[in-house]
Amino acid sequence: MNTTPSPPPNTRPRATRRExxxxxxxxxxxxxxxLDMSVLYLALPHMAAELRPTGAQTLWIMDVYGFxxxxFLITMGTLGDRIGRRRLLMIGAAAFGLASVAAAYSTSAEMLIATRTxxxxxxxxxxxxxxxLISxxxxxxxxxxxAISLWTSCFMGGTAIxxxxxxxxxxxxxxxxxxxxxxxxxxxxxxxxxxxxPEYRxxxxxxxxxxxxxxxxxxILPVVYGLKTAAEGGSGTASLAAIAIGAAMGTWFVRRQLRLRHPLLDLTLFRSRPFSAALGVMLVGAVxxxxxxxxxxxxxxxxxxxxPLAAGAWMLPPVLVMIAATLCCASLARRVGRATVIGGxxxxxxxGFLVLVFVSADSGTVPVVLGLLLASVGLGPGAALITDIVVGSAPPEKAGSAAAMSETSGEFGIAAGVALLGSLAAVVYRTRVEVPGEVSVGAAAETAGQTLPGAASVADDLPPAVAAELLTSAxxxxxxxxxxxxxxxxxxxxxxxSLALWLLRGADTAQPTEAQGEPEPAARETGEPVAADLTPVGAAPPAETGATGFARTDESVSPSEPVRPQADSDDTTGRTR
Structure with a gap:
């Protein structure tokens, strides 16, 4: 029997000027x-002076957007796979524009919280x-x-500026x-x-x-809430309870997805080692x-x-160098491999972290910026390549779901990093700070002994010599x-x-039916090549073989059998064919 192998990657359709x-x-x-995640930081005092929110309302104004x-990342990513990614993008753009106008002209804290939601x-x-859509x-x-390197650079640049x-x-x-x-x-x-x-679904x-x-x-929401509450110094019991509730709901969610014929989140994507390893590395880097x-x-x-403005300006050089390195990562990965770029x-x-190990209170700005610059240059290109691995390892029809998992991993990582590492740094602070005897009792002593911002606020009301002693220790x-x-x-x-070098060493050939020249299943039977691409809306659907190489056996039917309508069920063993 003659078989025709799938075309190698260099014969895949290339993007035109339109793309x-x-x-x-x-x-x-x-x-x-x-940009919208960080643009409110400097505007917060002006907003607070006009709307006069309570402390709790201020936290919600800052956090509800991220919540x-x-x-909703996973839900919206999967929804785009169903109704069309361009359609969902345009619906979201219209809604975001209208909500932005409403937020700009908010007349109360409650209205601003609602519009930020x-x-x-x-x-x-x-x-x-x-x-x-990029994938x-x-x-x-x-x-x-x-393309993903450029996309990642825009995301990084927006946060910085x-x-x-x-x-x-x-x-x-x-x-x-x-x-x-x-x-x-x-x-x-x-x-x-x-x-x-184009439109795809x-x-x-x-x-x-x-x-x-x-x-x-x-x-998701209780876990994010628990992490943010812990980072802000809230109740430890409430934080742990929220995280525990989220973990229990997550377990229930996973079990349901494994039983559904059309799950909200296709967990079979995790069978791909490059996909799972890339998400894990992304999570660690974000933390x-x-x-x-x-x-x-x-x-x-x-x-x-x-x-504050000068501190923001000092944060720009690491981000700009990171963006430049990210833009070069694709060509570098072609030479030495993606695993080498990510692990290296x-x-x-x-x-970069080693530089920060030796930073002291009187080191000044330059050593800190240098350490951050090295750390950013190392992780920036890897973030772009990891994103490429995640979306490239998923079948084209699951690109929205894979993209949502990539974004969710990053969001969780940042929230967890702020909460966990911020809490660890707070523990070190409380064990090392020495509050002068003049403020050793009362609320002022407790405030100064908890955080550096607290010590700075207490120092404003102290005699200069005592304030200097407190600030030096803090x-x-x-x-x-x-x-x-x-x-x-x-x-x-x-x-x-080291794990990235090992686990991602096959990431450059993460699509076995295409990158390795393996014949597609239909090609073995008919001798004709079958495209493994997602068909644009309006065209006939292609053979359903995903880029991960996993057969969709739960939804395949024999050509000779009629297909009757089948509703989703929690019991996959009760399907009627």
Whole structure:
């Protein structure tokens, strides 16, 4: 029997000018969403002066956007697979633009919380849709790696420039103007998307299981809430209870997905070792960098003595160098392999953490920025390549679900890093700080003994000599916490860098039916090649063989058998064919 092998990767359809212009359209909402996570930091005092929120309302204004974004990523990524990724992107863009206008003109704290909630919900539709469309538009592996590198650079850049953009806007406009940044971007997206972006969806997606949606929210939101509460110094019992509830709901969610014929989240993706390893490495990187950034921003302001705007400016060089390295990672990976770039980058990050091990309270700004620069350069290119591995290891019809898992891993990692590493640094601080006898009793002593910001606020009301003594001890204790976290970071980067070299060494051939020239199943029978790509809407669906190489045996039927309608069921053994 004659068989025709699938074409090698270098014969995959290459992107045209239209796809590259479409990438520019997709980069805009990515830049905006990441910018919107940090742009409110500098606007918060101006907003608080006008709306006068309570302490709890202030926390919700800051956090609810991230809560909704993290909670709905999986649901929206899978929804895009079902209704069409371009359609969901445009719906989300319109909703985000309207919610931004409402947030800008909020007249009360309650209204701002509600509009920030809608912005987070709309943002959750945009992130996985943009990444999934990139994976569909750029089928050539080399071009896809470059496209994802550009996408990742926009995401990193938006987070870095958020405080600066907020500061510049506040020079001339009122606090609500920071939200209006999204309006022209979303209008441009709505105009250009139908012209430049194709539509894709899973031709056999089935119905959306609403109970699974509820379970996913019940699993994700309590965990994120518990981590953030712990990071903000809230009740330890409440934090642990929230995390435990989320873990229980997550277990229920996983068990349900394994029984459904059309699950909300396709857990068979984790059978791919590159996919699972890449998500794990991404999670570890997000934890370490999320926690370290949280601590270093405080160091630059409260130890090195920089203003908030100056501290934000000092954070730019590491991000700019990281973006430059990220843009070069695709060509470097072609030469030495993605596993080498990712694992080697983690070793470079370990060197950056090693620099931070020796930082002291009087080191100043430059050593801290140097350590952060090395750490960022090491992890930035790896983040782009890991994202490419995640979406490239998934079948094209599951690109939205894979993109959502990638984004959720990053969101969880940052939240966990701030909570866990911030809590560890706080423990070190409390054991090392020495409060002068003049403030050794009462609420002031307790406040100064808990956190460095607390010590700084107490010092404002003390005589100069006592204030200097307190601040010196508090700064040294806080810096010791950074040193301890940095030691752990060095160990983690060496261990997981070595694991990345081992587990991801097959990532460059993560698509066995295509990259290794294996014949597709249908080709073995008919002698004709079968495309393993996702068919655009309106075309006939292709043979259902995913890029992971796993047979979809639970949904395959014999050509001679009639197919009767089949509803989703929790019992996969009771299917009627």
């Amino acid at each position: 590259w212009l479409g990438l520019g359209v997709l980069a805009l909402p990515t830049l905006l969403l990441s 909704m974004l993290a909670g 809608l912005m987070g919900l709309a943002g959750a539709t945009l992130m996985p849709s943009t990444l999934a 569909n538009m750029f089928r050539d592996p080399t071009q896809r790696a470059v 958020g405080p600066l953009v907020g500061g510049l806007f506040l020079q001339w406009f009122w606090w609500g103007a920071v939200f209006l940044l999204g309006v022209p971007v979303m209008l441009l997206l709505l105009v250009c998307a139908p012209l430049l972006l 899973d031709p056999d997606a089935g119905r959306l299981d609403l109970f699974s949606v509820a379970l996913s929210l019940a699993a 370490t960098m999320g926690g370290m950034n949280f601590l270093l921003v405080q160091y630059l302001q409260l130890v090195a003595g920089n203003s 980058g983690m070793f470079v990050t370990g060197v 700064q040294e204790a806080f810096t010791m916490g950074i040193n301890v976290i940095a030691v752990g970071g060095v160990i983690v980067m060496v261990v997981f860098g």
